[in-house]
Amino acid sequence: MHEKALLVVVLNKVELLDKLLSALNNAGIRGATVLHSIGMAHELADLEDSYVIGSLRAMFTSGHRENRTIFMVIDSAHITDATQVIDDVIDLQKPDTGILFALPVLFAAGITEKER
Numbered sequence: 001m002h003e004k005a006l007l008v009v010v011l012n013k014v015e016l017l018d019k020l021l022s023a024l025n026n027a028g029i030r031g032a033t034v035l036h037s038i039g040m041a042h043e044l045a046d047l048e049d050s051y052v053i054g055s056l057r058a059m060f061t062s063g064h065r066e067n068r069t070i071f072m073v074i075d076s077a078h079i080t081d082a083t084q085v086i087d088d089v090i091d092l093q094k095p096d097t098g099i100l101f102a103l104p105v106l107f108a109a110g111i112t113e114k115e116r
Helices: 014-026 040-045 054-060 076-089
Strands: 004-011 033-037 067-075 098-105
Touching: 004 014, 004 076, 014 067, 014 076, 067 076, 076 098
Parallel strands: none
Antiparallel strands: 004 067, 004 098, 033 067
16 A cells, blocks of 8 residues: 555635536546535634624634635645645635645555545
């Protein structure tokens, strides 16, 4: 078994989700799981003003209420390919677009070899 990595994308611009998944699929990167998610700042903004002072609320929250978290377990050798595809679709240098990170996977079961 090749070394695997967990690639995680938190996508704030949910309107790019279909385009991103299509681009990953076209690049042979399959087997992603997509979850509906919400950031901590938005959750705190829903609490009483004592948790997040009203004047600071706008600074900590964006126009994106929900986001999508995409999990992919892929061969470590394909991290560069996957991040290039993601970068082609999403400009992570722009604020409030999303985040991307990878972690080593110590163990994985139920993943077929056809999934990059």
